[in-house]
Amino acid sequence: MWQQKVNELMKSAGAFRVNGKKASERTQTLTKDVVRASIRVLHERGYKIQDPKNLGERHIEVLVKHWWYCQHKKPKTIQNDLSRLRVFCAMLGKPGMVGSVHKYLPDVDPELLKVRSAAQITKSWSGNGIDLVAKFREVDEREPRLGLMLRLELGFGLRREEVLKCNPHAQDFGQYLQVFPGMGKGGRWRNIPIASTAQRELLDYVKARVPKNKPLGWEHTRAGEAASLEQNIRRYENLMASFGFTKADTGVTGHGLRAQFAENHALLLGMLPPTMGGDSGQLDGADLGVLKMKAAQALGHNRPSVTSAYIGSFKVSDQGQVNDQGREIIRKALRILDVAGLPEIPTERVNNCRVIQNVMTAIGLTLTIEQAHILWAKHARRHGVEWLVPEREIPVLLQASAEAMLNDFLL
Numbered sequence: 001m002w003q004q005k006v007n008e009l010m011k012s013a014g015a016f017r018v019n020g021k022k023a024s025e026r027t028q029t030l031t032k033d034v035v036r037a038s039i040r041v042l043h044e045r046g047y048k049i050q051d052p053k054n055l056g057e058r059h060i061e062v063l064v065k066h067w068w069y070c071q072h073k074k075p076k077t078i079q080n081d082l083s084r085l086r087v088f089c090a091m092l093g094k095p096g097m098v099g100s101v102h103k104y105l106p107d108v109d110p111e112l113l114k115v116r117s118a119a120q121i122t123k124s125w126s127g128n129g130i131d132l133v134a135k136f137r138e139v140d141e142r143e144p145r146l147g148l149m150l151r152l153e154l155g156f157g158l159r160r161e162e163v164l165k166c167n168p169h170a171q172d173f174g175q176y177l178q179v180f181p182g183m184g185k186g187g188r189w190r191n192i193p194i195a196s197t198a199q200r201e202l203l204d205y206v207k208a209r210v211p212k213n214k215p216l217g218w219e220h221t222r223a224g225e226a227a228s229l230e231q232n233i234r235r236y237e238n239l240m241a242s243f244g245f246t247k248a249d250t251g252v253t254g255h256g257l258r259a260q261f262a263e264n265h266a267l268l269l270g271m272l273p274p275t276m277g278g279d280s281g282q283l284d285g286a287d288l289g290v291l292k293m294k295a296a297q298a299l300g301h302n303r304p305s306v307t308s309a310y311i312g313s314f315k316v317s318d319q320g321q322v323n324d325q326g327r328e329i330i331r332k333a334l335r336i337l338d339v340a341g342l343p344e345i346p347t348e349r350v351n352n353c354r355v356i357q358n359v360m361t362a363i364g365l366t367l368t369i370e371q372a373h374i375l376w377a378k379h380a381r382r383h384g385v386e387w388l389v390p391e392r393e394i395p396v397l398l399q400a401s402a403e404a405m406l407n408d409f410l411l
Helices: 002-013 025-044 057-070 075-091 132-142 144-156 160-165 197-207 229-242 255-268 285-299 304-311 324-338 347-362 369-381 394-410
Strands: 176-179 190-193
Touching: 002 025, 002 075, 025 057, 025 075, 057 075, 132 144, 144 160, 144 197, 144 229, 144 255, 160 229, 190 285, 255 285, 255 304, 255 394, 285 304, 324 369, 324 394, 347 369, 347 394, 369 394
Parallel strands: none
Antiparallel strands: 176 190
């Protein structure tokens, strides 16, 4: 069987990258998945390949044209799949066989094949209309362990493999959550700052529900056998699909929680992401560079430019944090709230709302404590909790909530 031959080759040669460094489990799994899917497509197209060693350049051309013309894959997805096939073909002793996407699609406008790394629209769950607090409760009822994983993906931007390997008790260092060496992408470690009470609340919630010496991944398969990382990944993906957390069903994936973490972390740093309506009038070049580096490091990257894939591309300006356009966005939201029947504020939140009211008054915006409560509660829920104590960057965070509320209203 061709599947067995793919598995054997990946087992013997797939554990290392072309540069000799060890490939992560995730990298190996993704490569194997692309190869399997590609051979299945070839079978459907009449190319009955039984031995992967028989893959040739004509097969690559068939695949690329099928991805573009039939499956309508995005350029970035095609580039990634080609990259996986390029690595696999090198394992077969055929380095250089896989060319660029332009080689196989010569009649397609090169502009259409450009990969745009900066996010154009938000990939976050909140930005796609999902109430995280309610959704976590829904998942908890059927699959509590997955609910815990989703909370840490949101609170700390953990990747799928990182959350399956995560031992929240061992990795909690008080002021930060540490991703240990070997757990992250490329084996890199990182410290993720605990910059909000929401992160602490989510982490403590998870810790109270898991043993101190066990990772979050499922210890056993449904058949009761010891579960491997690959089996855990499959189970995770199947569960995510069963809840509709796919691009096709709800427009979001698990990676969207990592994007939402990036947005939330940017907000806590005082940056309103372009994916949330941030414009060029909020930061100067020096401040922008520092804050982008902090955001990138929290995500596990060393290049500030990587943040654009999660939160969009910032433009440099020398104006203040909340400019005239930002104030107008907040005013528009307040006008909507002026005619809405606002609920009574829980007693324990009143003082928090007065703090928000005073901060906004200081920058020339007048609002009631009831309006402050509604906007701040919306901000809290995108962090996966009911309420957050207002501590920092209140104007920027309120602008983000106002922008989101206006989008909801228009929809």
